Each structure stands twice: as C-alpha cells, then as structure tokens.
Amino acid sequence: MKKHQILGAVSAMVIATALAAVNPAAAATDQVVIGDIDDMSGVYADVIGPNGLEAVKMAIDDFGGSVLGKPITFISADHQNKPDIGASKYREWADQSGLTMLLGGSNTGVSLAMAKVAGEKKVPFFAVGAAGSSLTNKDCTPYTVHYSYDTTSLANGTASAMVQAGGKKWFFLTADYAFGTQLQEAATKVVEKNGGTVVGSVRVPLGTTDFSSFLLQAQGSGGDVVGLANAGTDFVNSLKSANEFGISATMKPAALLAFISDIHALSLNTAKGLYLTTGWYWDLNDTTRAFGKRFFAKTGKMPTMNQSGYYSSTLTYLNAVKAAGTTDSDKVMAELHKAKINDMFVKDGYIREDGVMVHDMYVMQVKSPEESKYPWDYYKLIKTMPGEEAFGPLSDSTCPFVKK
C-alpha cells in the first residue's frame, strides 16, 4: 500500500473511533454517577491516589451497590496536578456523563478550578483531598462540601502546638501555589496570635526534589522553626534534606501537613517527635481500627485521613440521596446540610452553611521507634480539638452567601 493510503486509512480510523468515544452517553435521570478526579501518579499519589478508589468502591458496596433502584456508577481520572485538566474533566463529565457528585482529590489549586465548575454546573463537589480554606471562604459555592480537614484547622493544631512548645521564630518553606500560600497564611496568623514572629519565607515549586538551597536560606534566617508548608513527596523530601544538612539540629521542622503515608515513607527514625494535625487515625478506637484493617487487607497499607474521608463522604452522599429521594443537586445539598454524620470517620459531624464538615481534629505526635509496638503504630494523641475550635466559628467566614 502506498504511504498516503496508509496515512489516510489510519487517520480515518483514529477520527472514527474518537468520534465514537466522545459521543455522550445518554444520562438516565436519578442515576447516581460518582466521579473522582485526583493526582494518581504524581507528588500526592500516595495520599489518596489509586488506593483511594478502593475506599470509594468499599463504600458503594457497603451501601448496597444501588440507590433509588438504579446501580451506582463510579468513574475516575488523573488531573496530573493541572487545574485545566481537572476543570475540563469535571465539566465534560457534568455535560456528557450525567455526573451527580464529584470527589475532589489532592491539590488545592486544581480543586479551586473544580469548585468554579461546581458552581457553574451545579453538581455537588466533595473537596476531600484539598486543604485550602478558601474553598469555604472566598471561593465557596453552594455545592461545595469541604470534608476532612483544611488549612485553618491544620494551623490551629500544629502551629499552636509548636509555638507553645517553644518555637517562636518561624521561617516558611512554602509550596508555590494556592495550598502552600493559604497554609502559610493560616500558620502565620496562629504563630503571631501566640506571640511568635515570622522571620522569613521562600516559595518552592511543586515537585522540587532537591531542597538544599532553600533549606540553606532557612538556616541563614536565624529562625528556630522551619515551617514546611507543603505535602506529599515535597514534605518527605524537604524533611529528609533538613536532616541531611543538619538543619534539624538548630531549627525544628514543623510538619504543617503530614499524612500517615508520609510517615510510613520517612520511617519513625526520621519523623519521630513531629507534631501533626489530622482528622482521623486508624488506631483511635474500635470502629476506626475495623475500617483500617479492612482497607489494609485490600491495599496493603493503612488508610490516610483522606482515603477514609473518601469512604465516609461517599456514604454520606448516598444517604442524602436516599433521604432526598432524587439526585437533584439542590435537594441533595439540603439533605446534606441537615445530616448528622456518625460513622467510622466522625462522631456528630455536620455540614455547616459555608460547606465545612465540622468535626473533631486531633493533634498527634509521631512516636519514636522504641515507643511503637506494632506496624503502623505511629501516633500518640496529644490533644483533641472540638470542631468549632479547629475550624473557627462561622462568623469568621468570608463566604459571600453565609448569613451572619
């Protein structure tokens, strides 16, 4: 066959299959379609990522696999930490696939872009993975639920614990996007409220692997705490570098956001003594332990706060759909705001007007290798913060449609 014939045939085939692929599926009414857009392969892949899909599937199975007489569909995609990919996928699913609820994975920047789509397309958006508090303040929408944690509660927990333990002069190493900036802002407020000062900061691109020069700047600042306003592998690498360059000897690292997956990657030897704030830990009580062991059986790892958050938010949503008797977004959101959430994730949790799911948050300290008695025995509980204290009162919210 001649070159041009081959080319023509190949192009025709590609175009034909593509057109078939992008043809919309007719969306049945009252059929629940749950979507998950998350970082599946990058910096945050271990926080929720592919194992998070298991959590959702467990929830769907535990609920019974169907609601309102129709089977529940679950789709997922990788946003690769790019806001445009996340937002476009959400929009496409809303337009083409009859999406009725989106689970938002890690990365605040992407979640902010997705929150805009939530408001535009009126599809409930459970921001579980993202930390940025602006999701329930200036970037809030009537369809956003901020489920597991946020930068406000992280700062109220970890930053105040560290200032009270003597860390008065802070230097921030900040991931250079919405999450890092918001976390730094929240922590700064807490530090200053507790009598500390911020002596400097530096912005670090997401995904940096060699933190040596940034840590050197931290050292030169004369501070006694290096606030790590980052997460995932960024956090793991920056902490390792801090130890490698002997920075940890003179400046205490503040793990402003750390997940059990990070502690597992670091090993207790490197991470011991770190304070961190979390919304959930597998070893808190019998119910959490039961879920943790089930998840471990499926994935070989204990769930992070956000993976169990995925399980809980899926069930909460499905319960709301059942109570509302429809998948209509406004009716379901109304049910969600009325709901009292009592499951393996929280006791007496509720979704506030601004979208925050108010629940207890825990300040933990990482155990030393000697203190740890069995695998994944990583944390000891220092303090339990009641919801309103952790997330701040509703009156502080800058969300435009909240009546104060």
Added chain:
Amino acid sequence: MQITWPRRIEIALLMFGLCVPFLGIYPVFMMKLLCFGIFAAAFNLLLGFSGLLSFGHAAYFGIAGYVTAWLRLKIGLPTELAILAGVAASAMTGLVVGALAIRRQGIYFAMITLALAQCIYFFCLEASFTGGENGIQGVPRGSLLGIIGLQSDVSMYFFVLAVSVGVYLAIKQIVGSPFGQVLKAIGENEQRAISLGYSVNRYKILAFVLSASLAGLGGSLKSLVLGLATLSDVHQSTSGEVILMTLLGGTGTFLGPFVGAGIVVTLQEYLSDRVGAWVSVVIGLIFVVCVLAFRKGIVGEIAKQFRARQVSVS
C-alpha cells in the same frame, strides 16, 4: 467554475463543521480542537512557509490567553475587545522576540526563541496577574458585540468555527500574496533572496508577528472556551505539541495544521483516560515516524500522491 478536489474537501469539512453540534459530538472538545488548529496554522506560517522553527511558540498562545482571561474576569471588558487585546499582547511579544531572534539563523534562531520563551514562562509564573500555578479561573464568556450570548456551548462553537475558517482563509491569502511569495523564497534560499535585494529581516519579523498574533487568537479563544488560563498554556510541552501537530499534519499545507491538531487533541482526549502515560509514548512514536518517513505530514503526503496521479493521468 471547476470545483477541484481540494476545494471539495474544504467544503466537505465545512459542512461537517456546521453539523457538529447536531451529531452529538461534544462541542467543547471540538472547540479545543479548533483553537489548537488555529495555533498550529499560525505556527505553520513560520515553519512551513518561511522555514523558521520557533521553539517557544506557546508563549504567544498563552500570553494572549492570560490577557483575555484577566480582562474578562477582572475588568469585565466586552468579549470582542478582550480577544483583540489578547491578540495585541501576543503581537507585541512576538515583535520583541522576533526582532531579537532573527539576528541569527537556523539552530541558533530556534535556541533564542526557546530561551526567550522560558523567560516568558518565568514571567507568567511570577507575575501576580496570572495567578501563578493556580492560573486564572472562572473566566466568563460574555457575548459577541453585546448581542450574541456565548455562554451556551453551541453558540460559542459557531463563533470559534467562524474564526477558524477566517484564519484558514486569511493564511491562504497571506501565502498567496506577493508578501507570501517572498517569504517562501526566503524559506527556500535565504541567500538568494538577499542577493535579489529583499530586506529579508523585515519580512521575517513581519511573518513572526503575524504568526504570534494568530497564535494569540487561538489562545484567547481557548481561554474563553475552557474558562481558564494556566501555566500549561505557556509551557515548553505545549510548544512541543504544536510542532508535532504541524509536522504530523503537513508543513507547507493549509489543512495540515488543522488535521494535525485534530489528531493530537483527539489522541490526548481519547487515550489519556484509557491508557494514561502511554499517550506520550504514542505521540512521541508518531513524531519519530513522521520525521523519519512522513516528513511532509499526512496532508502533504496525500497532496503529493494526488498531484503525481494528476500528472500521470493528464
């Protein structure tokens, strides 16, 4: 008037384009395809017709997108003015980069465009108006001339289609004009053009600015279609993508860039859900195969065979 085969294909494609919303094809996907088609066609003006490889063309695509997005979101400037402002911004950027880069030729020209594009990327990362890693989000589409609302995907689609057809015809016009002939001459043999007395640099700068402006047009439209302007738009990888689209479709042809853009955008859309990172491998493979065997690109090869047949028949 004899309707030649190329003309028939153009008309068929136009008919298809007009029917798209009624065939159940996702309009946002088609619009993205057309915006990249405009971008690739603009790039082709430089590579295919003037023989200039600009390695950082995403800079003009992205800058226009940012400017339009910002003007729409923060100032509420009417849509058509925001688009024109975006195009103007990329034209000016193209002027600066072009004026600097044409002082050298070949690989060095390409390297300068790359270096300056990296500087532009950095500028977009740091400048507060671009929103850095978060980008500009929630850009409202507004309406055309205050009359035709563009919020609906279908009406926006027809607008983008109209602009694409306009760009296609404009490029044909430019290339066919005396100006275009000189550009082609420069592309084929610069020394000869100089010896013939043409102020080659002036032509090259003008071509560069035209190309940057049209690329900007594609970028402005894209940020309105998707409601976002992000760093991906000015990133090195987008510059690489447009080179691929043009090469694949056929440098030196008019439909080529659109065909190339169509294939690459479709592959990314269709494959990324199903096969993840294999998309890069597939696209890279296509690139390699094109460079080795199909240097004229799809449309180019088809056109070549077609012309050969015509000659043998007559």
Added chain:
Amino acid sequence: MTTIAGYPLPVVLGQLVLGFVNGSFYALLSLGLAVIFGLLRVVNFAHGAFYMLGGFVAYLLLNWFGLNYWVALVLAPLLVGCLGIVAERMLLRHLYRLDPLYNLLLTFGLAMMIEGFMQQQFGSSGYTYPVPQALTGVYKLGFMILPIYRAWVILASLTVCFLAWLLIEKTKLGATLRAATENASLTQAFGVNVPVMVTLTYGAGVALAALAGVLAAPITQVSPHMGTSLVVVVFAVVVIGGMGSIFGSIVSGLMLGFVEGLTKVVYPEASTTVIFVIMAIVLLVRPSGLFGRD
C-alpha cells in the same frame, strides 16, 4: 554575622558551594551534549531522557539485582550507552544528510517516548536511591554542613570532564574525531571508519549523560521527569559555552552553577531563568558562544 553586599556571608558561601555541586552536574551533562553536537552536528534533545535512564538503571540494578552504587557507576553508562548506539544506528543515521532541525525533532520525539514509557511503568513520583555507605556523613565547613556525597559529586564530575577533554584535545583518537567532524569524506579517505566513529561517539555522549544520572540518583529522586526540565538548562549551558567547544561547555557549566547559586541568595525565584537570560544575551552578542569556534 559578617555580610557581603548586605547578605550574610554564611548564606552566600553556602549557596556558592551548592552552586559548585550543581555546576559540576551541568558541566558533565553539557560535556556529553557538546561532544555529540561538536562531532555529529546533532542537537540531542533526548539527553535528559538518557540522564534519567542512567538514574533508573542504577535504581533497578540495586533493587532487582542487589548491585551497588559502584557497580552502577560503570554498568549504567555502558547499558544506556548501548541503547544510545541502537538509537543512532536505527534512527538518527537516516537524517544526517538533511537539515539539522530534523534530528532535533527526532531526538525530541525520542525523549517523549522514553519519558512516557518510564512514567507508565513507574509513575510520576520519585524513588529513593540511598547514598552509598562509603560516602555517608558530612563535612562541617563552619558556615554550612556539606554532605560528603556532594563533595564526591564535584570530584567525580570534574575528573571525568578533565579526562574527556584530555582525550579529545590531546590524543590521536581525539584528533581523528575532530578531523572526522570537519571533513568526513577526507578522513574516510584516509582509511578511518567514520560511520563507526560517529556511532561510538553518540554512544559515549549518551553514556556521559547516564553517568550524570547515576551521580544524581542519591541527591534528587529517581523519577521519569528528572531530565525534562534539566535538558533545556543544559542546552543553554552548551550554547553559552560554544556549541563546538568541549572546554567551553565545562567552564560555562561550572560558571553557571555559581551564577545560579548567587541568584538564589538575591532573587531565589529567578534562579531557573537567569541562565536563559544569559543565553539570550550571549546568542545575540556572540552567537558562537564564549569559547566557540563555529
């Protein structure tokens, strides 16, 4: 604290030391690129991908076969170098008679394939490669603590660069290589097998990139994208040094490491871009580069 121009001295010195480490990497990487361009007129955009493969081969040698760092230092460049030779024979060979822009595009596509494949197999986040036992520990320099491994990187890179320069500029083999570049047919007429030389040279250049990858593995994470952002920077280094000059690329690599380090003191966010600004200026003022002969 003593200051220099308003910046604390320990900070400046510390960044310069780190800059020295980075500069040695740049020198080693740009050496391979300069060799390939200088002798083959090929703009090897796949250089970053081969660097990444070097790191990965070291990681896999450790985790699949239990072979340590020192073995990897020799084995990884050899293996990746062979891959480079295969690529040259099968792909690049066909493009020499065409415009050099085509081989640039080919290597660009090749880089996409290699990186995409590795990402598919290994995901985007990195894998840790431990510092070899013999090189753990730190030097206490007073103004900063320098891990011994980083000092080793400086030593190793500079040694290799020096040896390569010696080989090309001062030996008969090097002279033959240079002759082949300037006039392939004439050199061939003298009985030298030019195509084989070309292939081996490409392989050697690629091997140098892989070596840099092994050296980098304990410092950065081994990940499929570790070479992507680096390759453009290395190009800038080679262009500044002079695309045909080995000596030029080594010197500018080191120099730019220092410049980057100083920028991190003054305006940290610009540290990645300062090299491109310099490249643009050099290209406009002296296109053949600071030491180039073109």
